[in-house]
Amino acid sequence: MDSYDVIVVGAGAAGLFCAGIAGQLGKKVLVIDHSAVIGEKIRISGGGRCNFTNLHCGPSNFLSMNPHFVKSALSRYSSQDFIELVKKYGIAFHEKHKGQLFCDNSAKEIVQMLLSECELGKVKIQYPEEVQTINQCDTGWQVETNLGNYVSSNLVMATGGLPVPAIGASDFALTFAKKLEIPVISTRAALVPLAFTSGIFSKMEDFAGISFPVQISAGLKKKNYGTANFAEDLLITHKGLSGPAVLQASSYWQEGEPVQIEWLNQEKWETLTGNPENRLKTIDQLLIEFFPSKLAKEFATQLGLFGVKWAEVSNKNKELIINHLCRWSIKPAGTLGWNKAEVMVGGIDTKALEGKTMMVKKYPGLFFIGECVDVTGHLGGHNFQWAWSSAYVCANSLINAHSEKTHS
Ligand SMILES: Cc1cc2nc3c(=O)[nH]c(=O)nc-3n(C[C@H](O)[C@H](O)[C@H](O)COP(=O)(O)OP(=O)(O)OC[C@H]3O[C@@H](n4cnc5c(N)ncnc54)[C@H](O)[C@@H]3O)c2cc1C
Incomplete structure (x- = not known):
C-alpha cells in the first residue's frame, strides 16, 4: 500500500493549489481526481479568461452562515499574495470592473501555473481515478480507489460544489461529511x-x-x-x-x-x-x-x-x-439550476472546522477546502480567492500523523 503525508481528493483550484504548497513544504502528496480532464472549472471560468481574484476581496464579499469564518484565511493569504504568484509566472492580466482581475490571454495559464507549482513540489496527480472508500486507520486515512490503495496522515477534501455536473462536479465531499456526522448546510444553486x-x-x-x-x-x-x-x-x-x-x-x-x-x-x-x-x-x-x-x-x-x-x-x-x-x-x-450556476451556496458547516487551518475539529488530519465549504463568494473573482486562501491555510497546517493523531 502506497503511503503519503497528504492525499488531496479533487484536482481543481483549491486542491491543486494546496497540493503544490504542501509538496514544496516537503510533504509527499498524492492528488486524485475522477475526471478525465483536470482544472476544467478554471479553464471555462471568466469566459475563458479566469477572473482569478479581486483587488477588493474581503469578508463582506462572502455568504456563510458564519460570516466571520473567512477572516482568518483571507488575512493569511490575500488577493495580493495570489497576484504576486501570477506575476512571478509572467501571466499578463488586467482589471476589468470593480477590482476584478482577468488573464489577458487564457485561463489555461492559471491551470498551467498550478500544475507547475505541483511539479515543483513533486506532487503526484492521478486521474481519472475513482475513490471508492475512505476509512480512518492507525496512521491516518486509508483511501481505496478503482486503481489502488493508499494511506495518508492527512486527507484534504477539495471536490468543489455542485454546479456543472457535466465537467465533474459531485456531492462527494458532502456525502463523505454526512457519513462522519460532520454537519452540512443545505445547498442551492447560486450566481445563476x-x-x-x-x-x-x-x-x-x-x-x-x-x-x-x-x-x-x-x-x-x-x-x-x-x-x-x-x-x-x-x-x-x-x-x-x-x-x-x-x-x-x-x-x-x-x-x-x-x-x-x-x-x-x-x-x-x-x-x-x-x-x-x-x-x-x-x-x-x-x-x-x-x-x-x-x-x-x-x-x-x-x-x-x-x-x-x-x-x-x-x-x-x-x-x-x-x-x-x-x-x-x-x-x-x-x-x-446547477447546469447554469457558477457556485453553490451551503456546504460543510464552518462550525465543524477551524478557520485558521480548515481542519475538522473532531477529526485531526481531515480538511475541507474550497467550494465544498459553506463559504460562497460574490461574483468577481471572490470564489477563486476563497479557493486559494482556504488551500493555503490548509497546506500550512497539515499534521505530522503520529504526534497529533494520538490526540484523536
Ligand atoms: C462557468 C463558471 C465560471 C466561473 N467563473 C469564475 C470566475 O471567473 N471567478 C471566480 O472566482 N469563480 C468562478 N467560478 C467559480 C469557481 O470556478 C469555483 O468556485 C472554484 O473552481 C472552486 O474551486 P474548488 O477547487 O473548490 O472546486 P473545483 O475547481 O470545482 O474542483 C473540484 C475538483 O474535484 C473533482 N471531483 C469532484 N468530485 C470528485 C470525486 N468524487 N472524486 C474525485 N474528484 C472529484 C472535480 O473533477 C474537480 O476537478 C466559475 C464557475 C463556473 C461554473
Missing part, C-alpha cells in the same frame, strides 16, 4: 440566472439581449444569509433575467421570495419630470431618457400611460410609476 413564468414583459424574446444598469436586492433580513443590494448591469434573456445584477442577487434569493429591482432611480426621475420644459412630453418620451426605446415603450404600455403627457398624469398614476419602476417587486419562478 433567474427564471420567470410571467409578469415581466409581454414577450420576453422581444427584449432579449437588452442590458442596462439597475439596483437589485434579494434575501430576507432575518433568514439564513440575510439580504443584499447590488448596483450592476441586468441582462434580459429569452427565459428570464441574468447579467451580473441578477447573478449576485440569486445567491441571496430563496424559493418563494420576491426580488426588488430599481429599474429607474427615483431622484433622477423626479428631477426630469420636475423640469417645466418636460411637462408636455409623453411618459414614453420621458422614459427614453433612461431606457432603450423598445423598453421605454413597453414600460409606458404596462403602466397604461403610453402617449399620455406628463402634465396630464394624475397623482395616483405618478405614484404607480414610482412603485412600478423604482420599487418593482417580483417573484421568480426559480433558477436555471
Whole structure:
C-alpha cells in the first residue's frame, strides 16, 4: 500500500493549489481526481479568461452562515499574495470592473501555473481515478480507489460544489461529511440566472439581449444569509433575467421570495419630470431618457400611460410609476439550476472546522477546502480567492500523523 503525508481528493483550484504548497513544504502528496480532464472549472471560468481574484476581496464579499469564518484565511493569504504568484509566472492580466482581475490571454495559464507549482513540489496527480472508500486507520486515512490503495496522515477534501455536473462536479465531499456526522448546510444553486413564468414583459424574446444598469436586492433580513443590494448591469434573456445584477442577487434569493429591482432611480426621475420644459412630453418620451426605446415603450404600455403627457398624469398614476419602476417587486419562478450556476451556496458547516487551518475539529488530519465549504463568494473573482486562501491555510497546517493523531 502506497503511503503519503497528504492525499488531496479533487484536482481543481483549491486542491491543486494546496497540493503544490504542501509538496514544496516537503510533504509527499498524492492528488486524485475522477475526471478525465483536470482544472476544467478554471479553464471555462471568466469566459475563458479566469477572473482569478479581486483587488477588493474581503469578508463582506462572502455568504456563510458564519460570516466571520473567512477572516482568518483571507488575512493569511490575500488577493495580493495570489497576484504576486501570477506575476512571478509572467501571466499578463488586467482589471476589468470593480477590482476584478482577468488573464489577458487564457485561463489555461492559471491551470498551467498550478500544475507547475505541483511539479515543483513533486506532487503526484492521478486521474481519472475513482475513490471508492475512505476509512480512518492507525496512521491516518486509508483511501481505496478503482486503481489502488493508499494511506495518508492527512486527507484534504477539495471536490468543489455542485454546479456543472457535466465537467465533474459531485456531492462527494458532502456525502463523505454526512457519513462522519460532520454537519452540512443545505445547498442551492447560486450566481445563476433567474427564471420567470410571467409578469415581466409581454414577450420576453422581444427584449432579449437588452442590458442596462439597475439596483437589485434579494434575501430576507432575518433568514439564513440575510439580504443584499447590488448596483450592476441586468441582462434580459429569452427565459428570464441574468447579467451580473441578477447573478449576485440569486445567491441571496430563496424559493418563494420576491426580488426588488430599481429599474429607474427615483431622484433622477423626479428631477426630469420636475423640469417645466418636460411637462408636455409623453411618459414614453420621458422614459427614453433612461431606457432603450423598445423598453421605454413597453414600460409606458404596462403602466397604461403610453402617449399620455406628463402634465396630464394624475397623482395616483405618478405614484404607480414610482412603485412600478423604482420599487418593482417580483417573484421568480426559480433558477436555471446547477447546469447554469457558477457556485453553490451551503456546504460543510464552518462550525465543524477551524478557520485558521480548515481542519475538522473532531477529526485531526481531515480538511475541507474550497467550494465544498459553506463559504460562497460574490461574483468577481471572490470564489477563486476563497479557493486559494482556504488551500493555503490548509497546506500550512497539515499534521505530522503520529504526534497529533494520538490526540484523536
Ligand atoms: C462557468 C463558471 C465560471 C466561473 N467563473 C469564475 C470566475 O471567473 N471567478 C471566480 O472566482 N469563480 C468562478 N467560478 C467559480 C469557481 O470556478 C469555483 O468556485 C472554484 O473552481 C472552486 O474551486 P474548488 O477547487 O473548490 O472546486 P473545483 O475547481 O470545482 O474542483 C473540484 C475538483 O474535484 C473533482 N471531483 C469532484 N468530485 C470528485 C470525486 N468524487 N472524486 C474525485 N474528484 C472529484 C472535480 O473533477 C474537480 O476537478 C466559475 C464557475 C463556473 C461554473
